[in-house]
Amino acid sequence: MAQMGRPRNFDREHAVEQAMHLFWQHGYDATSLAQLKAGLGGGISAPSFYAAFGSKEALFDECVQRYLATYAQVTECLWDENLPPRLAVETALRQSARMQCDNAHPKGCMVTLGVMSAPSPEHARVVDALTQSRARTRAGIVACVQRAMQAGQLPDTLDAEAMATVFDCFLQGVSIRARDNTPHEQIDAAINHLLLTWDIAASTAAPIRQNTSALQKQ
Amino acid sequence: MAQMGRPRNFDREHAVEQAMHLFWQHGYDATSLAQLKAGLGGGISAPSFYAAFGSKEALFDECVQRYLATYAQVTECLWDENLPPRLAVETALRQSARMQCDNAHPKGCMVTLGVMSAPSPEHARVVDALTQSRARTRAGIVACVQRAMQAGQLPDTLDAEAMATVFDCFLQGVSIRARDNTPHEQIDAAINHLLLTWDIAASTAAPIRQNTSALQKQ
DNA sequence: CTATTTAGATACTGATCGGTATAAATGTTG
């Protein structure tokens, strides 16, 4: 059955996409209702906005979900257990760097750059989804390192959290550098160097696991 | 000669310090005049605020200058030509990480976390000092790499910008991780790994290979 | 003392914030 009532004269999907770009660029607070209304589908009225999206906060949540389901997928390879761990990390770094430097949308990562304000109770709720997403990516990198350790590709004496922090801090920093208009080639070249930390750690791994020494620690 | 007129009953220096903490934590736009008035010296009135500081923007500029002259000095070792380049970079990373994780003030770096909004003409002016400071730190790291290359401590075939981007991206990312309450020990341990990129570059005469293993695509 | 200088207190400004009440316009359903 078709939709009853007067049909809306803007494309809701397209409007969410435009709203995501606005939030991505300016952040949650700095994006005003006036900006959103003016930018969505070529201009809609306040009542249309609230009828379609509920509230500014609800629209933001929807935009975050949209972002996580699309652009943020570049790091999803971290969870692909069919990929060799090192390749999974490298792929995540390279794909994310490429995405963040793309001119087709705001520079940097929306999940990272939405950190801004922290303390106010409602803002905390808004930012929570972003914080959790960052924690998930972090956990994905840690999982890759641990997988490599279990496979003997990294020494099992390694501090997985510390090793993962190297890559995660770098990845978070890419958002800042992308905002500062660092060319993608430069970041990609930096990834070459960064991955050497993996290789040099791997070169100290015993080719055949020696559980005797590993089990000493606790 | 002593000051004429009625003396103000709050400590201006202390007030700037408190304002800096507020801007540091919430960012420029998200810090309201109401917050500032309530937080400065235990509460001052609007006219007192404007008489003492001129405007919100002028106070922010003053806070940025204060920040650059104090907390941001942790990376000033990058410009100390008496320090071996690698030690200068390591010291900058470790001191900055320690500072950013300190509980005595807001987590992260004010210069990095003030990026937020970009486009509006006046906001651009406010953010400009931060952008320039980031560029200066970046240039300092590049200078250290170049100094090491000239001293034969790094191969002269190295791409200094790319090498510096490794450390700078990491450094920028520390702000995000500090906001996410990553313990300082973990970041410090990550710096150990990160510095291996310097050592392995130093040990190789030939330029590092491009695209170490994957992702020739696109 | 008076004059001058500076800061504080109260109250207010116009603009913008996110959000809504009301009712007309436009569609489907029977």
Added chain:
DNA sequence: CAACATTTATACCGATCAGTATCTAAATAG
């Protein structure tokens, strides 16, 4: 057609934004 459902346009809400006008309080200068 009439009844219903939904979006639209206009106008508006109280709250808060950054910033001020006005007057009084408190200090120094002569």
